[in-house]
Amino acid sequence: MTIDIRGYAAHSATTPLTPYRFERRDPRADDVVIDILYCGVCHSDLHTARNEWHGTKYPVVPGHEMIGKVSAVGSKVSKFKVGDMVGVGCMVDSCQHCTACDRGLEQYCVEGATFSYGSKDRQDGRMTYGGYSERIVVSDKFVLSISDKLDPKSAAPLLCAGITTWSPLRHWNIGKNSKVAVVGLGGLGHMGLKFAKALGAEVTLFTRSPSKEDEARRLGADHVVLSTDPEQMKAAAGRFDFILDTVPHQHDLNPYLATLKIDGVHVLVGLVEPIEPTVHAASIIFGRRSIAGSLIGGIAETQEMLDFCAEHGITCDVEMIDMQYINEAYERMLKSDVRYRFVIDLASLDKNPA
Structure with missing residues (x-):
């Protein structure tokens, strides 16, 4: 039947x-x-x-x-x-x-x-x-x-969109005193801002569009950095513990890696294949920085995320x-x-x- x-x-x-x-x-x-x-x-x-x-x-x-x-x-x-x-x-x-x-x-x-x-x-x-x-x-x-x-x-x-951003934030223990940057303000990026803020982090949005600043702040961003502005990117050097990169197409990771602290991690949740331009090894070696990836989330952590959303009034x-x-x-x-x-x-x- x-x-x-x-x-x-x-x-x-x-x-x-x-x-x-x-x-x-x-x-x-x-x-x-x-x-x-x-x-x-x-x-x-x-x-x-x-x-x-x-x-x-x-x-x-x-x-x-x-x-x-x-x-x-x-x-x-x-x-x-x-x-x-x-x-x-x-x-x-x-x-x-x-x-x-x-x-x-x-x-x-x-x-x-x-x-x-x-x-x-x-x-x-x-x-x-x-x-x-x-x-x-x-x-x-x-x-x-x-x-x-x-x-x-x-x-x-x-x-x-929720669990894809929640899982890496939880895995890398994002919370109070964490300085987090989110790359991209779309279906995943806007959830990344909401979750990082609710977990207690200081949150920054990297964007190519100056017009997104007010929206980013509404969603939880404390700061907005225009990634096309060399001076703003230079000022952000060595600032972040964690970058959540939600952009699903090829883009240059090197400028973002430079904004990580020592031991910082840049996590890809968009399927970027291949990674081009080439990542400069010095950006990783001289700061003991990491590039990592994350795929959706397990069933238990998805339930955890849903319960967190209910407790904190978070939806998409x-x-x-x-x-x-x-x-x-x-x-x-x-x-x-x-x-x-x-x-x-x-x-x-x-x-x-x-």
Whole structure:
């Protein structure tokens, strides 16, 4: 038995997303069935839909920032009940037994995590389909509790944009007395500012646009440095303990490395491949500085992040859209014309049934 689902899918790299009907598996004993209410739109969705990472298998139903209500649970599920508000992020399974999984770092699963869309289900070999759809069936180990203190619409992007910035801040123990800089003010960058400030750090935004200063301060920045101004960059030399770099395309890391203190770390959360221009070894060696990377976050730390957000009233700044607007939203994303994340209202599927 399977569940017939309405959604939107890309069928090739060059065609728009269109209505699509597909099947979800019949729930297993440890599964949670979730009626999706809202799904954030991540730039990764666009990359995948257009095969920009050269691994997409079509048709693909994107979406990995899902918020919804539980409509059914399997016989072995005790943590969730019908009616609970829950979330599903970038992963829906992992091997559960490797060294990474044992540490609660399922995103680094040695055997490879099963992602919310475009992956093969570890048990039945079926392709996974994401949150641009009305319902999903997920193992209870990968379902997250959403507090009633959080607005579910603006909480949806926390499942990717939120955890992607939270995880490195926590891993490198950012808190009071930390001096943090965030590079880029987009879906990830604006969450980085909010989290770093809430954790007690002194926060600076690096930006190429002078017009973003007021917005950056609204989001938590104590300072704004114009990265295109050599004098401002020189004045920032040796200032920061930690740089959170959210820019998803190639850019010169050397000017930012010069602003790190001894033992400072520059963390990449955008997939920048290859890193060009070349990083100057002297920038690293003479300050014992590090360049590191971070990938989303594990399930336990994602729940920690959601609970922190509920306690501190933190959500993502969003623009709500209908499912039928997704192709226009992608074009606007390419122009950075969104503050700061699109979120799909899945009730809009009823306006144009697949």
